[in-house]
Amino acid sequence: MPKPVKASFGYRLRRIQRDLPVADCKALPELGSGVYELREPFDRNAYRVIYVLKLRRAIYVLHAFMKKSKSGIGLPQADVRLIRLRLQRAQAVDSEDENA
Numbered sequence: 421m422p423k424p425v426k427a428s429f430g431y432r433l434r435r436i437q438r439d440l441p442v443a444d445c446k447a448l449p450e451l452g453s454g455v456y457e458l459r460e461p462f463d464r465n466a467y468r469v470i471y472v473l474k475l476r477r478a479i480y481v482l483h484a485f486m487k488k489s490k491s492g493i494g495l496p497q498a499d500v501r502l503i504r505l506r507l508q509r510a511q512a513v514d515s516e517d518e519n520a
Contacts, residue, residue, distance in 0.1 A: 425460050425467045480510035
């Protein structure tokens with residue numbers, strides 16, 4: 421990702437960690453409870469960061485990518501499958517015993 425895009429996402433993720441409002445954030449309930457998308461237009465491209473907020477230990481970034489969908493505004497199915505897989509892993513990691 422271009423540096424300005426990474427900086428914007430980093431700034432907004434830090435605000436999310438501090439429970440502050442962020443610009444251009446969208447809930448994605450079709451992917452799971454507490455899953456959100458940050459969007460960033462840059463140089464005629466569309467960049468996305470998908471993260472999950474409603475876990476105990478952390479905010480987990482599930483996927484970051486340049487959107488190349490040719491099917492309109494929806495996410496490509498390959499990205500959806502990857503996000504769901506990473507969400508399952510984040511939920512497993514988040515629920516592990518801290519003392520294990």
